[in-house]
Amino acid sequence: MADDQDILTMPRDQIAELQVQKLKRTLVHCYEDIDFYHKSFDEAGFDPYAFNSLDDLRKAPFVTKQDLRDGYPYQMVGVPRSKVREIHMSSGTTGVATVAAYTQSDLDNWADCFARSIEYADGGPDDVAQIAYGYGLFTGGLGAHYGMLRSGATVIPTSAGNTERQIRILRQMGTTILACTPSYAMHIADTAIGMGVDPAKDFHLRAGIHGAEAFSDNFRRELERKLDYKVLDIYGLTETGGPGLAVECLEQDGLHVAEDHFYVEVIDPATGKNLPDGEWGELVVTTLDREASPVVRYRTRDVTRILPGSCACGRTHRRIDRLHGRTDDMLIIRGVNVFPSQIENVMKAFDQVSSWYQIELTTKNYLDVVTLKAEVNPSFDIDDIGQIEGLQRRIQAALKAALSVGVRVKLVEPQSIPRSTGKAKRVIDLRKE
């Protein structure tokens, strides 16, 4: 990986120069080969042929998920169908999916980006990687698969689900790297413990490559304690080509963006204006060398910030902070903006509750009611009504003090909140029903 090493530690001015060169090609490719961009650039008065510096990109219009949906199935694809090797799709929870198409070169770059997570974990051919992200249209399974193969690791493609078999394979095959969502990793750990297995001793894990959903630092520490390994966060989304856009290194101090393949900006979601490094806002992504499904200034709706300064690992690619969640997951509780992760952060001060929670939204007398259901730890006696009520009141008061919102707290039995083999469902919105 000598070339990759050079790219990862390239001086900042050379990275910027590389990005400008790649952007020139991408912008012209989009303008000439995808009608949508031709029209939207013209309407915004943006001339892709005049593009000459990274700041010029700020004049380009944004592209949204709705734009990509409107282009379903092939209108946003910029190469002839015969050049498309693979297609993935977003889950399309609200109906129409978005399409991510890959040429061979796109697949190669994707593998490189994901393989960095193994490299950052100091992994390689000595590793046995168990991939428990779902295989299929979701980009987690196959993205991890291509990346792990590229890194030289031995791949065991278990896909998500069949947890007891996952545990058997983890024990018997000497798995050293587990790739799956963080909530599924926790479910695997808890199930193993319930079966009398001690994952810290009976598994051989070294690293977990966990992403596809937000998880708190507390959740990470609990996973690391139970599985005795190091958890590295990985981020990406279908619309920009799947996991590997940004990956944490062993410093666990932000996620390095693959800046040779992506250009990122952070904007104020209300005004669309660029924010300085260090300020939280919406992440906007431009792909630098995707052929089949390039995106220019894609509004991810994910909330993060660009971390100022450099990483102790010595790599020069800029880092984004761990993601708070999506602007569309943000709850507006009686006028106050709250992310589920902020509620989770308040809960972590209470040893008696576990990391499993769900936020239920209902309406009473035309007002939103937010109920936090949180599982108590098995050592806590759920039948002791006096204790439970006292604890509920204390958590409620802490939420009020930290977030200025009134949230009803309902403590529930261990294992009573449904587990998922993919992304955990943290918010249940019952208001429209």
Ligand code: DLL
């Ligand atoms: O979740 C891609 C992926 C697969 C990433 C495996 C990492 C590992 P989508 O299903 O399109 O793609 O969902 C993308 O998931 O916009 C974020 O809101 C969220 N997300 C992804 N990674 C993280 C992360 C995949 N590390 C959406 N932290 C994104 C927080 C994440 N949220």
